[in-house]
Amino acid sequence: GKLGSAPALVALGGMKRTDLEALSTADLQKLIADAAAVLAARAQSPAASSPASPGGLFTFGISPSSAETGSSLFSASTGGSIFTPATSSKLFSGTQGGLFSSPATGGLFGSFGGSSASTSSGGYPTAATAAVAGDTEADDDEDGLVKEEEVTAVNGWTPSISLEVCDKVVTGEESEEHLYSQRSKLYRFRDGEWKERGLGDSKLLKCKATGRVRFLLRQEKTGKVVANFYPVDHPPYCQLGKNADSEKIWVWCAQDFSDGELKVEQLALKFGKEEQAEKFSEAFADAKLQNAEALEKASK
Numbered sequence: 001g002k003l004g005s006a007p008a009l010v011a012l013g014g015m016k017r018t019d020l021e022a023l024s025t026a027d028l029q030k031l032i033a034d035a036a037a038v039l040a041a042r043a044q045s046p047a048a049s050s051p052a053s054p055g056g057l058f059t060f061g062i063s064p065s066s067a068e069t070g071s072s073l074f075s076a077s078t079g080g081s082i083f084t085p086a087t088s089s090k091l092f093s094g095t096q097g098g099l100f101s102s103p104a105t106g107g108l109f110g111s112f113g114g115s116s117a118s119t120s121s122g123g124y125p126t127a128a129t130a131a132v133a134g135d136t137e138a139d140d141d142e143d144g145l146v147k148e149e150e151v152t153a154v155n156g157w158t159p160s161i162s163l164e165v166c167d168k169v170v171t172g173e174e175s176e177e178h179l180y181s182q183r184s185k186l187y188r189f190r191d192g193e194w195k196e197r198g199l200g201d202s203k204l205l206k207c208k209a210t211g212r213v214r215f216l217l218r219q220e221k222t223g224k225v226v227a228n229f230y231p232v233d234h235p236p237y238c239q240l241g242k243n244a245d246s247e248k249i250w251v252w253c254a255q256d257f258s259d260g261e262l263k264v265e266q267l268a269l270k271f272g273k274e275e276q277a278e279k280f281s282e283a284f285a286d287a288k289l290q291n292a293e294a295l296e297k298a299s300k
Helices: 006-012 017-022 025-044 064-068 127-138 274-299
Strands: 176-190 193-207 213-218 225-229 249-256 263-270
Touching: 176 213, 176 274, 193 225, 193 263, 193 274, 213 274, 225 249, 249 274
Parallel strands: none
Antiparallel strands: 176 193, 176 263, 193 213, 213 225, 249 263
């Protein structure tokens, strides 16, 4: 399997550039392929390979001193060669990241982690490497951030206000009976136009202690009270009238207390269907009668 004059050149311990130029292209390609195959075999079985020679197999006509330090074309020591199975970082180095380096140091066909103890001979991670990577990922959350312990107390410091989460929200409706409830939209007449006040359940609530009935509407998203008054049969207050543009809207005037103080407001309540508007009219009229009876009873 030797080329032409290769045995004689090997016996002489080196080859000059002029000798290489004398070879044909096919011979040079065959020579390089054979050398690569030998080096690959040595990289897979480094213990069985022969000791590194001081001068290399083929040199470029350099001095013996540089051949001893491993600067030849196909040297086996630690110098600047192209096909080096030792410890350099060249094209085909053995342990320091060459193109076809051994599995010990992460060449193109070497290991992924740079450690022969954690990789197989083919350069793929072993079970130990995969376990370590899995433990590292387990310590991180989905966003790749390290989990931190929540700080709930600071030594030597006390907050001025402590907030507590209540199991139940007190609305003031606990002592009242629900007579009527229907989802609707409330409007208020301000600055010469109708402005939306809030969307929620319009309720008629009867106090169990006094028997009085009040109208209440809260915004369904915020819970803010936008209407709070007693339906009374005293014109011009609480006299329901149909809106000129829709049969689903009732308009009236009331002494409202939703803003924390008593104010006379002109209100409008819009329903989704005409039937719902009619049922509200009946319930509202009944609430006025109950309030009249409660006031008469209280005056005695």
